Amino acid sequence: MCGIAGIFHADPTRKVDPQTLVNMAAIQYHRGPDGFGYRTQDDRGVGFSHARLSIIDLDENRGRQPFCMDNGEIMTAVNGELYDYKRIRTDLTSRGVKFRTKSDSEMVMHLYQREGLEDAVKHFRGEFAISLYDRKHDRLILIRDRFGIKPLYFTEANGSFVFGSELKVLFANPDVPRQFSDDGLYHQLMQTMVPGTTAFEDIQQVKPGHMVIVERAHGKLKIRQEKYWDMDFPLASERPPESETDEEYWIEGVRDQLMEAVQLRLEADVPVACYLSGGIDSCITLGLASASQQAPVKAFTIGFDNDDYDETAIAREMAESVGADQDIMTLDANHLYDNFEEALWHAERTIYNTLGVAKLLMSRHVNKAGYKVVVTGEGSDELFGGYPAFRRDMFLHGLDTLPEADRQAWQQMLNESNELVSGAMLAEDEVNDPDFTQMMGFTPSCLQPWLAAADHVPGLLHPKRRERMQDYKPGKAIANALDDDMLEGRHPLDKAQYVWIKTMLEGQILTWGGDRMDMANSMEARPPFLDHHLAEFAAHLPPTMRIKGKTEKYVLRESMKGLLPKVLYEREKFAFMAPPAHTDPVKWAAMKALADRYLSPEKVAEAGLLDPEGVRQVFELHESEDTPAATQVQLDAVINHMIGVQVLHDKFVATDIPALARQKAEEFGWHA
Template sequence: MCGIVGYWRLDGLEDQARTNLNAMMDLIVHRGPDGRGMHLDPQLGLAMGHTRLTIIDLHTGDQPLTTSDGQVILTSNSEFYDFKSIRAKLSCEGERFASKSDAEIALALYRRHGLDFVEHLRGEFAFALWDGVEQRLVLVRDRFGIKPLYIHQRERELFWGSEVKALLRHPTVPRRLDPKAALNQLMQVMVPGTTSFAEIEAVRPGQMLVFRRGANGRLEREDHVYWDMNFPRAAEREGHGGPSEWITGVRDRLVDAVGVRLEADVPVGCYLSGGIDSCSILGIASTMQQSPVKAYTISFDNPNYDESAIAAEMARAAGAEQEVLHLRARELYGGYFSRVVWHAERTFYNTLSVAKWHMSRRVRESGYKSVITGEGSDELFSGYPFFKRDLFVHGPAEHGADEGFAALRTKMQASNAVFEGAILAEQQAEHPAWNELIGFTPSWIQPWILTLARARPLLAPALREELADYDPIAAVAERIDRSQLEGRHLLDRVQYSWIKTMLEGQILTWGGDRVDMANSMESRPAFLDHHLAEYARQIPPSYRIHGGTEKWVLREAMRGILPKVLYEREKFAFMAPPSNTDPVKRAAVDALVERYASRDACEAAGILDPDRVAELLARNSDDRAEAVRDDILINHVLGLQILHEEFVANEPRVPPEP
């Protein structure tokens, strides 16, 4: 895994191109501290940079990589699986490789298949490829958006990078927060393809962008969607076998996905929480490894949010070597909070992101560069409580009344009460754009609809006026591909909408890549292997949620590995304790507010209304959901103010250690 940056200027490179490219690479050196390389072509106007984290091939494979004729150049932030078998097959057909790097197979496959080469790539990746013969630049992001990639495009120039901060470091790229994105972040849900910054967009998951010099002397762009989570239409599911077939199919593919992710020239560990996802990963990995697997677990100081005891039971059952990281208020706030905002480049509603930053740092300190994680399981197997709620509420209407749904809905609401205001809305909220898109407003977005009502008044008066006609909820809905929803089961519709928004925009960014690579540590989410995903999307909804049990087919597939307490446990969202649960945490938040969100700071940034922010900080609601929602808004307020200070008010730089 690595970091990539670059730009293409049709009028040729500036005299300071080497200096500028190096400065851009400096800001993402955390993604690749083991080496760096660049390619500069002043006449063509092409600059490509790479910072390397050595996981595969520790001695060769420095980038940029080129074909033997020098015509195709690659910089890649990638982990390609099955690369050894692909390399062997291609070698038998006469292909020659200059390194043992997994990334080099992309060049060989491109030479043989052209732009269709992405169909043959398996793994997590984001890369830039220059084809000198076709005179085209190709940017590609993996199927789920596990690895990040951002661009800034003008008529005659294009900038790209693994992180936005690298783009902002070039002197000609504008540094401005996007007002619409600020409102979307306050309410939590970003519009797919957008970032916190004006004129900076995210390459979307499963997307390939191809740029050429047009006949009019401007950059021409082609957008290709090479993969999507294509759930079958409801009628296409008929005659698809019984439960044992699906259980075996899930087991076989997950075992394979974990197996290929254990391939590395450095040790590979596992993240371990109290959920069946990471526990399944650890259980499989432990059977494959000769020595005990190293497992890393986060422990919180609030028993309502702490899963470390259950994780310890799994570690004992698997014979793993477990390390538990105990986190308190002082680790979740202060300089650690602002540092994680710097890495995430967007706001976050919960300090789980800060906790995971600490975890990745501990993994790196203990000598590991890579871990396998459990992200993606809930998306594939209907694991979240809001998926169940939608089934219990809307299932009878679509599939005939079921008297048991009402009782199941009541039970689920009670068991997830601690998450009201964040994961689940305490009251029904609807939006016409989502009713029209899905057939109802999904439960996952309802808390954020309620949050928006409190978020909009926090904007500075000028921004409130500017955005008076902007509907951030509708803006998110407009980016969802309607063709992927037509004729699909209600679970497929809500899962798809979540995958295209919150999975990529939240879980895989400030909950994944950005806090892991912040400490030069690579995470490998085995459930997001596209071979497994393509199988899982075919599973009938009745086997995903079966008799009120979420992820039923996965539970049955892993039954022999999971301890009984885990096999029987209901899904419990992994979150850090909000600041309203502890006066020490609230004092830590107040210190951050004084540093970043004081009246003077808010007025200087021009994003937020100081009076409304003061009112928010003064509120002390006895209602649990309202208190959680206020904590969320305070986190977002702090995040926006930190983003302004770090990237707009000042030239981007690497901040000091917390």
């Protein structure tokens, strides 16, 4: 697990500056503090750099990237983990390939050389961001894992293609401009990003399951993005009748696939721990990890000082049941906003809930305890229908034959099932976006709270930006970025899960709830539920194997029934979130103090992003006695986003990032 960076000039005679590459590695030192490397090919105008977190093959010199073979014919820099690599290495060795390291990353260039791009990528199993230069064909290739667990950004600037694991890596290159785009700012303020975009002008992400291929033609760069994998649910017409499905087949299949996925993610040359909350997902990963290892597994748990959000009691019961060595870190309201700015520096986007800050503090705690790797439970809800929004969509749109009286009863049950997420994970009132409804027959519940929050955004924008965005339709922009071929003809539950996977999973859970907060403290998180073999099996699960009656994640519960304590097996889905600011006077005061710093009229005018009057009106509405609790939750998110865009401006636009990167390179002693 590391950080990568690179430059590919449109003019092959233009040399890449080695120190710029080193600076791009240094700015992401937190992703790879165990060493760095760089390579340039001066006659081809290309160069890569790499900041290393050593987990497999700890030899500092042998595992140093970028890797080259055949005198530079192929050059690679890889971030992440590629599982099942020992089997693949054995197969390649039997075919005459000679490996120089024990690293899983080295197999990328050998597979590419032997199998070609399209066949090689089929072997890549895990979480990864890959850069590869093919000298023979003079092309640069970027490959991102299937769900977007690992980040990978790119831009074209001043005749160069620039890429890196984080935005700050691109900004460390003095050729790359740093400014908010109007639509990027709009989506930062409403939480949900357009897939593949960022807050900043002309900065894009490699989409999950995609490759970016860059070639040169007549002094210009030709850039194209191609999909190699997707979460392909079967057509509803292809699914067998529910009465003909074999429940035990699905239960055993999930059990087998998940056990293999967990066991693969325990492979490391350093100790592997687990994150443990009170949900069944992390409890399952801990249980399977404990069953696979003789020594007790270390389990790290976040506790909150608010009983409505604290899950430590259930997590403790699970840890005791499998003999895990549990470490509980309890956070109070003062911890969270004190570290909000640091969290945004690493998230590089706004966050609606301080869970991201809690994850930052947890990864720091785990790192100090001597661990570099944790197994996590992310992805389970996405595969097995675990969120309240999925239940709502399934029963409102998936059971057309249900009598109206029963539909109303289900609606009431869904609204009451998890009041803690009303206003955040479920909209206070039904939202109907015409573009989504036209594309998929309904507006997915997972996006409704953020489409509702978008109503506040025009009034928050700086007047000039507001004028430019007056006809903008955020729902349409998000819908247009999705592949409607993956939605057409699918069951409503499949549609709802697909939209969540492409928006909330990649843009939220795997960024400021995942990689960015873990790697901020040099921590590698491995989510076995997002193993693509398991995902492909889960895509074919009948809807009622995911949500059966009122029970979400039914097949997962049944497959792990003997592993889970009774209280967990029977427990309804609980959203793992930090308490909203308005629920605690101390936390609200801390949030207001941060707002006073970043949302003052002077700061707002300096950044040119927001309208001071719009900011004032949001606070006025939030503090009104007539404002419902669910609306306050939504406005908590809007306020966090307002503070967030101001912090992002301060850290990424007002700050001289190239100078900061040079300073860090000098501090670490990293020189070309």
